[in-house]
Amino acid sequence: MAMTSSTRWAASRRRSGDAFRAAAERRGRGSRCLPNMTRCRGLATAAVTTRWLHRGSARRSGCPRSFAGEIVFLGTPAEERGSGKQIMIDDGLFEGIDAALLYHPCDRTHVESAPLASEDVAVTFIGLQAHAASDPWKGKNALDALVLLFSSVGLWRQQLRTDARVHGIVTEGGTAANIIPERAAAWFMLRSPDQGYYDEMKQRFQAMAEGAAMATDTTVEVVYSGGAATMNHNRTIMANVSWVCPTIHPEMSIVDQPTAGHSTAFRDAAAEPRADETTLLAATLVAQTAYDLLADPSLVEAAWREFRTRT
Structure with missing residues (x-):
């Protein structure tokens, strides 16, 4: 023009x-x-x-x-x-x-x-609340799922490209120490200078979240928002x-x-x-x-x- x-x-x-x-x-x-x-x-x-x-x-x-x-x-x-x-x-x-x-x-x-290309990622795990001392076997620990996701991300970093980033914080982890958390949430950010590699990172992150949910018998919701391009x-x-x-x-x-x-x-x-x-x-x-x-x-x-x- x-x-x-x-x-x-x-x-x-x-x-x-x-x-x-x-x-x-x-x-x-x-x-x-x-x-x-x-x-x-x-x-x-x-x-x-x-x-x-x-x-x-x-x-x-x-x-x-x-x-x-x-x-x-x-x-x-x-x-x-x-x-x-x-x-x-x-x-x-x-x-x-x-x-x-x-x-x-x-x-x-x-x-x-x-x-870097970047998006906000809201991750929420839903389990089942139960008393942590009297009947923990009746619960499904959403916080365990979140901890497992953070552990997976930590291991993933070894294989990430040196110019890629993934980081997050726990925003919700339960209401009391004697209650198995029914809900746990985190805020992550994924970043990469390469748009194609960034798309691969999103797929991998989604798979890790679903894997953590499967391992803990919980459900997970992963929501992407914002979005900054390279x-x-x-x-x-x-x-x-x-x-x-x-x-x-x-x-x-x-x-x-x-x-x-x-x-x-x-x-x-x-x-x-x-x-x-x-x-x-x-x-x-x-x-x-x-x-x-x-x-x-x-x-x-x-x-x-x-x-x-x-x-």
């Missing part, structure tokens, strides 16, 4: 809603992607770009003094648990967008990011959005030493002066990129040509 007279740019996206809010609030502070930085950067980028355009910051050599275009600021609800961007894509919010630009804080500075590196990409339009997803460091993401240390770094400076720098760089796209339609056309060869 050639660029038309109206150019739209998405910085990021957020749709409000109780479901999204609840999903986000269930996660701990260290588990979030520093929204204090990403939101401020997005707002600052949109504001700076708009100001430049209205001022005709076209003092830059070769730039026109007027533009036929639109800047769209979008935030993402439940961007980790709930796959907010995919919901927004399904709702058509990225239709007509010529380029999507996003920055993310990191412990390194680099142009491309490589997120990256389509067309000027770098933010996963699902990258398969809809040309997208960039650079990352800039806010720390001096390697620091694990979603850790308390990384969260605390977001409150330091360096993080503020990085946020302002990122907003400026992304705004300059947006300005260049608006000022030079050939850049957008070139990005779309490359995009089509990769999708």
Whole structure:
């Protein structure tokens, strides 16, 4: 699609809603992607770009003094648990967008990011409740099934590719020590940079869950939700959005030493002066990129040509 007279740019996206809010609030502070930085950067980028355009910051050599275009600021609800961007894509919010630009804080500075294909997996085992001392033989232990699944996952990791991941937590394990649990549940995540291998992982995980249920004479329900795709590196990409339009997803460091993401240390770094400076720098760089796209339609056309060869 050639660029038309109206150019739209998405910085990021957020749709409000109780479901999204609840999903986000269930996660701990260290588990979030520093929204204090990403939101401020997005707002600052949109504001700076708009100001430049209205001022005709076209003092830059070769730039026109007027533009036929639109800047769209979008935030993402439940961007980790709930796959907010995919919901927004399904709702058509990225239709007509010529380029999507996003920055993310990191412990390194680099142009491309490589997120893994990922889904949330809710696993629930149902057994039969009984008194654990007086008549345990009458029960069917759902927690035993869940423990067996975790053991199976631990053994599976030895044969997984080094770039694949599977991890989970117990969300429900019974009500009392003297009662055989009738219900047990867990939240897992499967990840891989290869979509084909990821599909194989899902099949294997399903088989392990069913095997644990068979071994304990319980039943199991495995529900997949969300769903983040692998990256389509067309000027770098933010996963699902990258398969809809040309997208960039650079990352800039806010720390001096390697620091694990979603850790308390990384969260605390977001409150330091360096993080503020990085946020302002990122907003400026992304705004300059947006300005260049608006000022030079050939850049957008070139990005779309490359995009089509990769999708």
